[in-house]
Amino acid sequence: MVESGVWQIGVSEKINAAVKGNIGVAPMPMRKAKVAMGGGTEALCITKASNHVKEALELLKLLSSEESGVTIWKVHGKFPANVKCMQRRELRDDPLVKGLNP
Numbered sequence: 661m662v663e664s665g666v667w668q669i670g671v672s673e674k675i676n677a678a679v680k681g682n683i684g685v686a687p688m689p690m691r692k693a694k695v696a697m698g699g700g701t702e703a704l705c706i707t708k709a710s711n712h713v714k715e716a717l718e719l720l721k722l723l724s725s726e727e728s729g730v731t732i733w734k735v736h737g738k739f740p741a742n743v744k745c746m747q748r749r750e751l752r753d754d755p756l757v758k759g760l761n762p
Contacts, residue, residue: 670737681755 673680704723706716722728729740730750739757740746751757 665738667736667738670735673737 669683669685672683704720706713706720710716724741726740726742726745726748729742729745730748732738732740733745733751733754740751745751746757
């Protein structure tokens, strides 16, 4: 068992192809009080100091689109940030995702 992030699935499969289809996910224990956490390298933001706010916003829209979510899943094994993407056939039919969709 490994406690990690969504990226670990793709990483593990690239390291050892034999684990493909044999890795599962489990929910993390919940606290009584909800907390927020940040981390990883996927935090995308536009700073106040940006000289290219309009262009940065367009990039954020592209990176968080449904289509980008499918690509991210296929290439990296990371769950997409776009909730609609989770309903797409490419993800919905994946054994790792099946139990996550209502």
